Amino acid sequence: MSHKRIPKRKAAIAVGSVAALGAAALLLPHANASQSHGDDASPRTFKATDVSSVASMLATQLGDAFAGSYYDPAKKQLVINIVGNNSNVVNQIEQAGAVAHQVQNSTSALQAATKTLKADATIPGTAWAVDPKTNEIQVTADSTVTGTKWDTVESTVKNLGSGVATLKKSAGTFKTFVDGGDAIFGGNARCSLGFNVTAGDGTPAFLTAGHCGVAAAKWSDSQTGASIATVDQATFPGNGDFALVKYDDPATQTNSAVNVGNGQSVQINQAVEAAVGQQVFRMGSTTGLHNGNVTGLDATVNYPEGTVTGLIQTDVCAEAGDSGGSLFTQDGGAVGLTSGGSGDCTAGGETFFQPVTTALAAVGATLGAGDAGAGAGAGAVDPSASAGGAADPGAGGAVDPSAGASDAAGAGDQAGGAADQSGAMGDQSGAAGDQSGAGMNDGSGMVSATP
Template sequence: MRRLPTPRTSVTAAICGLFAVLVAPTANAAPPPAPTPTAGPAQARALVASIGADRTGGAFYDAAGRFVVAVTDEAAARTVRAQGGTAQVVDHSTADLNAVRTALDQRIADTDPIPNTAWGIDPSTNQVTVSVFDGVSAADRKRLTDLVAAYGDKARVEELPGEIKETAYESLGGIGIVAPYGPTPCTLGFNVRDSSGKKYFLTAGHCASTDDERFWHREAGGIYLGKRTEWWDFGEIDKDYAVIEYLNDDVAAYGAVRAAGATFEITGSRYPDDGEAVKRAGAVSSDLVGQVINPSVTFTFPSGKVMKNMIETSHCALPGDSGGPLWAGTDALGIASGTNTPANASCNSAQNQYRTFFQPVHWVLARYGLSAF
């Protein structure tokens, strides 16, 4: 996980700064500040696409909050700067790093999955980051690290505590929801609708994967909400989502998320950006301070079930928050799927050793012609 630099102050620094002011020639004016980049995230992503995966390494927010385009040569950097963007020259292209990730998928996830592992491209470090959580055997750890070592500085391994668990009892989100005949309370992710205005809501696919988990009620008051549609998946295509159709006319579904006593309006959806600040909410707890660690990651549950193209964040999560929403500003980003947070952990934004994984919302909405209000 990237950490923001900590400002340092000291008496020595203050004295040195004062001395520098006293002795500096008055004729030498301070250099003008660097121009503020004019390219926003959307324009920067368009630049990445136009330059191509062979000469770019993705885009990310740096520690100063700038949206940076990683490129592999100075000519590409000049193109980015000419368009008002911030460029950083890196060693490895997205195409090179995708080849590493694909190899890990093919040689491990698709053939002999290792539970409690995750990997994906991290544009901010220009590497494939491979996370190894608790519960990985010594033999599997060696198998994975030996494979990673073959790719040199294109990939790195990080050790993180806890196991990745399905968040039916463990992640954060909006209001609590229950299937009266099912075993697991979960969290409502986002309310969505189709082109005719028909309303649905999203939650995790593993919350609604059995016949006993078709009908859903609001946990508070037991108010009937609706029924699972045929639009759901848990693992068959490496996804974790369920779409529930509202069937109770007495229920008013709004395009908003409620967390920590506040209401956050949701007006659209998109894919996340590496390094951006994000919020997460759940029926059990909410963590409103977090960061996208990896916008597209492959991870494996202890059961051996593999999830691909998921979002990894620095949030913690607790039991009962599966399906809960991940968002930034007014944009819906993800649905809580798994976490390494222990069930008895204190979940707050001061912790950075936990990871929570989310199904991208935008993919689900695009697949079924839905929109997030």
């Protein structure tokens, strides 16, 4: 089939970016409130997207006393774990507006335990990440880990000592979510686009999962359409799960927004680090919009294809075809790319994401057209959106997650206008593309990344 030129307005939508919502359209009360300033020693309230920089600063200042951090969404506070009871350390934490929390395990002790798990329990179907809320390593084994494999994992965890790690069983199976933001198709795989970017050489591109990038070299916005993009770099398995895919048409506009269905979108302003306890939203072409919380960082997942490190662990559901899809914050921060996990959006489960910040640094790309970080006025989504139901005008037009599967003319065929980079209300005349139809691999089962 001959190469087709994708109209700029369609390309921006067909791969996961649509017109931006007005800043107030779906904003929750106080969602973008600035930090409060009481006296210097009182805990401050933070936006979740701001806590990583403060935590990093304190980690540097506190040295060995620092034992991790997490975000308390109920109180909007940053909690810093510390080993020991050094009043000087506590004062530094309080002066930064955070809350000091004394714990048992140091960062170095947990890192040593993680190395033991890697050496003795790297078994397909297992995963682990440090949970700073419990100051322990959370080890998960899926339904395939039975018999002597389970015994090995269980004994390894036990030998780490009391209060160092916990082990739980997952009912599902850890697999990558290849199958069908918006759907993209390559070879016999269907995935989702994560975020539009500008490559280091100035050409338009997008990020998706690495296991999608190694599954096919050419990608289209429809199941039977011509290629619109070609894989430039892909990492999977190994130190991450990400791919840079360059658009074949150099005139394609890399608008920085995420299609959340029902003719609505969220403008993406910057890449942000994840924080444990942070609320996040995931958009994928199979299951649409869902939300949950970050439960672990620097996670290791042992997929059937190999081990992947450095992932974000969450309780957000995902299914086949959601791979590569966008993980983002309510106020427009790009957090991650869907990698894999267990379970589904009926029973729930664990899902892992590639951090966007790491992927951008590795491939040398920037979000959107290269100036997304300076964008103004992000659209925001209501967490109640993922609970289902039609948009609630009383709630500021909450997004209906089922809109991610709304039926239009065809997969990826959008009629909306180009995304408005200013963050103002964009021209969006069509609903989200057809996400409900079966792709090359039907959503009836999760499949691995490799052909």
